[in-house]
């Protein structure tokens with residue numbers, strides 16, 4: 062390991078052959094990528110195909126079958142043994158392909174979730190996947206970013222990093238750029254380095270990558286942190302339990318059948334095989350596996366709808382969500398902020414009208430807009446907004462106006478507003494270099510930067526504002542603060558009025574607040590800007606700038622239009638019994654305006670502010686939640702309280718968040734939802750689901766998908782268990798109706814593993830029920846068998862058994878002693894096909910949903926039918942399966958009887974529908 066911490070930045074720059082200012086060139090990156098490979102830890106968690114196959118073959122049921130095959134061989138029943146083994150292989154292959162697909166789907170999801178990183182390349186700041194980093198890359202780190210590789214810091218501004226993964230220390234450590242002398246300094250003390258896998262919690266910085274991938278500190282201990290398995294979902298756990306219960310019940314039944322058979326004088330060998338086949342038939346061994354497959358493939362479908370699932374149980378919980386708590390900015394709105402109004406000391410200026418000449422192509426640096434010359438205070442306001450700002454302008458020919466902003470959209474709007482008026486950030490920063498800062502956080506809702514103010518080097522435009530500045534006592538530094546107007550007023554004591562500052566008295570306060578409210582009422586986000594001139598002793602050698610005794614300059618109002626698709630999504634959510642709640646850091650009036658527009662609250666709906674919230678007890682909040690759907694000016698900690706109150710009311714909560722401090726609320730919520738575009742890595746790490754497009758409508762789409770998946774899993778369970786019940790009834794009741802062994806062991810295996818399997822799987826891709834988003838959510842703790850499912854399994858299973866036996870009885874009574882068993886066998890298989898078609902919808906008939914709306918299932922049914930016909934009519938298979946060719950009449954009777962299951966289930970659903978509509 063190299064002692065990167067003990068080298069100077071110049072040494073590092075030459076050793077890594079990079080440019081700490083402009084970053085690497087694309088050509089150089091290509092070369093280094095070929096040399097160092099992608100920046101990722103080698104994944105050991107993924108199961109190899111062999112392991113999946115081995116798991117399939119060691120499943121308990123398969124083991125039973127293999128043992129019975131061995132016994133068959135010992136008994137010289139070689140054909141039986143071969144058939145059993147073929148069935149085992151077919152079954153294992155089916156399981157294998159499904160699970161393999163599910164594994165790959167999850168692996169692909171994991172890859173998608175890899176964090177992004179801001180990197181300087183070819184002199185531009187761009188965003189790439191952290192996998193693409195190479196040593197020598199120069200990156201930018203902001204609060205909430207995951208550190209993507211081991212790096213030496215070039216710049217650190219109040220930078221704090223949480224390094225628990227490496228050091229076990231959960232308190233974030235303060236970083237700086239000073240060279241450390243010494244040998245073998247432990248990671249925890251390398252204050253000028255940041256390491257892969259840690260996260261920045263505060264401040265910002267830039268750094269040069271020194272090690273990537275497995276060469277990083279994390280890479281060296283990667284083995285230790287890998288292999289954290291995917292936890293079982295609640296449904297999987299419940300089904301596993303159920304499986305065990307059913308297995309015991311099945312063994313008892315099998316024991317009975319075995320004993321009865323032996324007592325009747327059947328050969329023990331046959332009874333033994335029958336018992337084993339029945340055990341295989343009765344135990345729903347595939348349930349948990351199918352649930353995993355359905356969930357994993359469901360997660361893949363959600364991805365197509367722009368929702369990335371990070372934790373599998375989320376797929377299941379999504380369908381039960383009753384409340385969505387959503388941020389406003391960027392989720393309900395577009396996060397395309399545009400400054401439209403500027404307000405200085407009672408003078409409101411329509412900014413767009415004043416500054417209209419967008420340049421159609423690449424922006425040229427035009428001269429300053431007249432409005433700034435006329436109103437020096439507006440100039441100062443825009444200069445303040447541009448300087449106290451971390452966003453940058455990038456040239457982009459395809460964008461309107463020829464440039465776009467990179468960084469926070471609120472800040473971007475300010476930089477663009479400045480540029481439109483002729484104030485360019487880079488020029489201003491050259492003249493007024495930043496010397497200190499206090500970053501924005503959503504608790505204070507303010508941000509401050511301090512700049513050196515050299516009277517001789519002021520840019521032309523500030524000369525007009527010089528009057529403003531020099532009417533104060535001239536000082537070498539200027540401190541600029543911008544933020545939410547209410548929070549800014551807390552730290553101001555003067556206000557700028559007509560070229561001088563006057564005390565901020567009650568009257569001025571009232572006027573400013575009124576102007577703020579007027580803008581907010583129109584749905585605008587309002588930011589105030591204030592400044593203060595500072596003597597050297599308040600800046601030089603001071604740790605942080607103080608936010609106090611500021612002079613309020615004015616406000617900017619920016620619009621951020623509601624996303625057009627959200628209004629419909631809100632309506633869909635409501636009709637699905639899911640209540641949307643808005644939680645925002647913005648002004649209550651801004652929030653209410655948007656909430657009304659989107660239908661989240663009624664025209665007379667109220668908002669609760671963070672301050673009110675802080676003073677409420679949990680009980681009061683629970684009561685308020687009955688009628689309030691808008692929370693404004695809240696800090697992240699309030700979100701936690703809201704989730705808690707909702708959960709205590711029995712709600713299942715999905716909560717969105719993007720900042721570092723949102724992580725606890727995201728973890729507490731039933732579904733934590735992070736923003737893919739604007740979200741910090743910390744919030745993504747804490748979330749169950751990431752919205753790739755930051756869009757509220759995507760949450761609603763994911764809920765719909767979640768409901769569909771849950772419905773389909775229930776349909777699968779229902780179908781499998783009714784089929785199993787049908788088989789058991791046949792075997793149990795047959796002997797009492799004069800059919801000692803209605804089905805041979807091989808026939809049972811065939812019905813259970815082949816004809817049952819494919820159509821069952823195809824049920825998991827059934828499209829969503831028509832009314833999936835028109836019904837209330839199912840409580841997540843509700844038993845899977847609720848809503849009549851247990852009842853259906855019992856009666857349909859019994860009916861299926863009786864119908865199959867009826868075929869046998871008819872055959873025996875009409876002297877068909879040769880074909881009766883084949884008729885029972887065929888009727889049972891066909892009845893299952895009818896059942897699977899009728900199970901496709903819980904409510905609607907097959908004709909209402911359309912025969913062709915699940916083509917996989919139709920294909921599976923046709924294939925199964927063809928296979929069954931082959932088993933009955935192909936001579937070679939007849940030997941194996943102990944079947945006889947059925948004459949047309951017999952086949953028709955079997956077919957006719959089997960449709961009785963389909964007809965009965967459809968009639969039952971019809972009666973239910975009628976009852977519900979009355």
Ligand code: ATP
Nearest residue numbers: 388389390471501503506508543544545645646647
């Ligand atoms: P939402 O919760 O709806 O997504 P938000 O997360 O954007 O809103 P915050 O970022 O907490 O809310 O912003 C709250 C307030 O802080 C804003 O109304 C604005 O007045 C102010 N603000 C936002 N961004 C900045 C910034 N970069 N600098 C200074 N003040 C800001």
